[in-house]
Amino acid sequence: MYKYDDYDHALVRERVAQFRNQTERFLKGELTDEEFRPLRLQNGLYIQRHAPMLRVAIPYGLLGAKQLHKLADIAAKYDRNYAHFTTRQNIQYNWPTLESIPDILAELAEVEMHAIQTSGNCIRNTTSDPFAGIAKDEFVDPRPFCELIRQWSTFHPEFAHLPRKFKIAVNGAAVDRAAVQVHDIGVNLTRNAAGEVVAQILAGGGLGRTPVIGSVIKNDLPWQELLTYIEAVMRVYNRYGRRDNLYKARIKILVRAIGPEEFAKQVEEEWQHIRGGVSVIPQKEFDRVSSFFTAPAYQQFSAEEVAKTVEHNKNLRAQHVGFDRWLIRNAREHRQPGYVAISISLKRPGIAPGDANTAEMHLIADLAEQYSFGELRVTHEQNFVLSDVAEQDLFELWSTLKNHNLAMPNIGLVSDMIACPGGDFCSLANAKSIPIALGIQEAVDNLDYQFDLGDLSLNISGCINSCGHHHIGNIGILGVDKNGEEWYQVTLGGRQGNDASIGKVIGKSFYAEDVPGVVVKLLEVYVRDRHEDELFIDTLDRIGADPFKEHVYANKEAA
């Protein structure tokens, strides 16, 4: 993974000093709440219900073991021994004190981490494919480009006061695992006929109050021009995006208002002035950055050895149903013979989705060192990935994880739900998310049942800001406020990936205690009406939402 040089180190150190000074001025009363607000937000610091919340950037979800150890240490020293991994591949602390934040930042800087631009109306952490560099369907490794975007966007002076937050996602594979269609800018990297790397640029996608699928505004952009083109998009948005209405300030509203063609035209005009300029990525810099994202020193297994290991694991799978299930759901094929990528699920019964405690973080970091070349990825589904695990180590790894309640074999199943922290912590939320998630987990607790249901995404957001990505869950649940009461709206038919689509509301909202029962009813319809080998979303596509609605609302007068 990327290693800081002197320039990177200096910048992050200077940031710590700057924020320490800003915090001190605020505590001395030299900055008002209103003045401090944008400053702390650009550093990921929210004032929440109980305490400040600090969001730390995990650039494009890539994390070293040493960094995770540090994150665990911070949770122990400054928080309550746990942290929350987010849908944007970041980590959040819910209980630090304001006074301690500069010290936390200083500790993060020691391991090349920061909280820069993790909130506020600026360019946020770039997100990407958690299987970058190992996926078989990859055309172009997105990580060097993510790092180049990270550096370019960090403290970009012109784009620090945008109309609204701005999120960029980069994908380089046939299957979109970065949700590029629901980002302010989505980048699809591929190769042209001549084998050169080119980018397709989407703009104006997003979730939130007005969910929109992004529009393609540029094809075949040479990779060298990626930053100049993004700069052109940003400049058009910064000049013409709305600032009069918070809910109409995202780029998607601008793109829709003038139309994607007109928007693309304006960007193109702007780009003509800056293309070929000093921000063109030099080959030398690309090579330098790329050199940090090379394959680790894999052990070379012969086909015979691989077959032998598979056979050995097969016997173990027959003896240990948990191991078998874990491999079915949590292992993913790898480019390198004899290796797989392993997901560690942070969706455990009774534990808030995406939460991990100090001991678990240390353990996962140790396992990454022991089994995966010291590297991890955080996924937007709020799980971990050990990207390079030798198949011969799988049983040992599973056994250790199992002993620590970290071998939940549920990746992609209904209990692998995405959820924001919700009203228990977040001051923006209209309703709680965690008790809803736990209630549903309890209702679908039986693993045989979950395996029978198969791939199914269930996403929960505590408010319309949609941090839980409810719009793109097959089943989406949204907390809404009705006269001071918490209600939940249910949507059906959302999906992420290449055929990303926005779910539709099924009808009137529900009380919190009814939500698990509603989910169970939706699942009942699927089980009743499915054809063989049909996923939940396929059945829904075939039969439509009506049978689901009928079953859910039968004999029920929801408010």
Place this chain on the structure above:
Amino acid sequence: MSSTENKIISKPLNGQAVIVADEFQVVEPGTADAPAAIPTEGKVLVHLSVWEANKAELSTRAQAGELGVYLNPEDNPEQLQGDVNVLKLIAFNFPVFKYGQGYSGAVLLRTRYGFTGDIRAFGDIWRDQFFFLARCGFTQFDIKEGKSLEDALNAFSDFTIPYQTSADGSLPVFNRRASVGV
């Protein structure tokens, strides 16, 4: 805290930041029916619309550095493209700090329209915006009421080597890396 009235920070592009006396008064444009009278003496900042309507008679004062033109967030700096050789001072009003159009406006004036005079920021701006403003080509900083100008002088050294280019002429850090053969 000393009054910031009649004092601003001046920081020429890539030069030192210093506190200087300043006499410019912002003249609100008034309404279409009752346009504001432009004082005939003293240094004034008039709104873009006033400048456009009275360019002929105001040009001499502008050239003498006695009159500058200011833009509100929704104004288009492109309209001043033809005036960059006449004007010595263009200002951006930040009624609320988060109205960030002026950052792009200044970049365009510097990098596209070739404006070499002073660019001033005034309104809801204070120390914590100055580093970014300076990088976008601003050279004068009229701090909001009640904030320390002396303290704000430190803002310009918050960061030594930024990652990306902007209107301050600094090259992307990758050029430095390349030049030392990294």
